Amino acid sequence: MNTVIGVIGGSGIYDIDGLEGAEWTSVSSPWGAPSDQILTGTLEGVKMAFLPRHGRGHVHAPSTVPYRANIDALKRLGVTDVISVSACGSFREDMAPGDFVIVDQFVDRTFAREKSFFGTGCVAHVSVAHPTCPRLSEACFTAASAAGITVHNGGTYLAMEGPQFSSMAESKMYRDSWGCDVIGMTNMPEAKLAREAELCYASIAMITDYDSWHPDHGAVDINAIIATLHGNADKGRALVARLPALLGADRVPCPHGCDRALDYAILTAPDARDPALLAKLDAVAGRVL
Numbered sequence: 001m002n003t004v005i006g007v008i009g010g011s012g013i014y015d016i017d018g019l020e021g022a023e024w025t026s027v028s029s030p031w032g033a034p035s036d037q038i039l040t041g042t043l044e045g046v047k048m049a050f051l052p053r054h055g056r057g058h059v060h061a062p063s064t065v066p067y068r069a070n071i072d073a074l075k076r077l078g079v080t081d082v083i084s085v086s087a088c089g090s091f092r093e094d095m096a097p098g099d100f101v102i103v104d105q106f107v108d109r110t111f112a113r114e115k116s117f118f119g120t121g122c123v124a125h126v127s128v129a130h131p132t133c134p135r136l137s138e139a140c141f142t143a144a145s146a147a148g149i150t151v152h153n154g155g156t157y158l159a160m161e162g163p164q165f166s167s168m169a170e171s172k173m174y175r176d177s178w179g180c181d182v183i184g185m186t187n188m189p190e191a192k193l194a195r196e197a198e199l200c201y202a203s204i205a206m207i208t209d210y211d212s213w214h215p216d217h218g219a220v221d222i223n224a225i226i227a228t229l230h231g232n233a234d235k236g237r238a239l240v241a242r243l244p245a246l247l248g249a250d251r252v253p254c255p256h257g258c259d260r261a262l263d264y265a266i267l268t269a270p271d272a273r274d275p276a277l278l279a280k281l282d283a284v285a286g287r288v289l
């Protein structure tokens with residue numbers, strides 16, 4: 001099996017350079033239109049697929065990003081490993097703007113998004129106890145370190161609905177009572193859907209601000225975020241460029257079982273399954289259906 005690296009670029013990252021045979025490709029999905037076309041190509045002999053999460057021109061808000069269509073479209077292109085690159089705020093003094101965090105846990109506070117490919121007619125329950133892939137996350141940490149980026153290995157990401165930033169009371173609660181490290185608006189349900197689609201998922205959080213808890217930094221300022229984003233985006237691209245060499249073109253099964261997440265997940269009896277839903281699940285769950 002071949003490795004195909006899928007990169008979901010967040011705010012400030014709308015393309016990547018250096019791909020051989022780069023081409024923007026339209027992918028249709030039964031889950032609706034993805035955020036944009038997908039840039040496909042090869043880097044150091046490894047296939048890559050890049051999707052701007054908000055679309056080129058930043059069209060989609062965090063609540064309206066078509067998360068299911070995006071993950072389904074990447075799966076249809078043969079993607080095996082998804083790297084999410086996102087802007088985020090920090091709850092930790094030592095996780096400063098400009099630093100990267102390889103996220104390994106989430107608290108999902110989103111409430112206005114479709115969170116599963118499954119439902120009436122085909123019910124499935126996958127585990128997200130460990131929502132990111134340790135192997136892929138390790139490769140991201142190694143790539144970031146080699147690219148000279150200040151990177152923190154592990155952190156809990158609070159996924160909020162947005163689009164407004166948090167109040168100071170919320171920010172302090174997420175930090176002091178809930179023990180979260182960073183905050184953003186997009187990694188959920190993306191990570192859950194990647195698990196349902198049996199894709200390895202790693203999240204690179206690029207810190208742009210201290211949210212609103214920090215006594216010396218005041219409220220989140222979008223202009224300051226954008227200034228930091230420009231520096232972060234180049235570092236993000238440098239990190240991604242190192243991944244093909246680390247992951248290699250020949251893919252061995254995930255030692256953590258991400259690519260077998262559906263083995264025992266589907267509860268609906270075969271004769272009770274909804275044919276229309278099964279048809280939509282062809283890419284995501286075709287391996288087990």
Ligand SMILES: CSC[C@H]1O[C@H](OP(=O)(O)O)[C@H](O)[C@@H]1O
Pocket residue numbers: 009010011012053054062085086087088162184185186187225
């Ligand atoms: C530009 S600040 C708020 C915006 O940025 C982040 O987007 P992404 O995760 O796609 O990089 C954050 O989650 C908000 O959507």
Ligand SMILES: Nc1ncnc2[nH]cnc12
Pocket residue numbers: 087088089090160165166183184185208209210211212220225
């Ligand atoms: N402070 C913050 N809260 C939520 N999303 C963000 N994206 C960047 N900074 C953020």
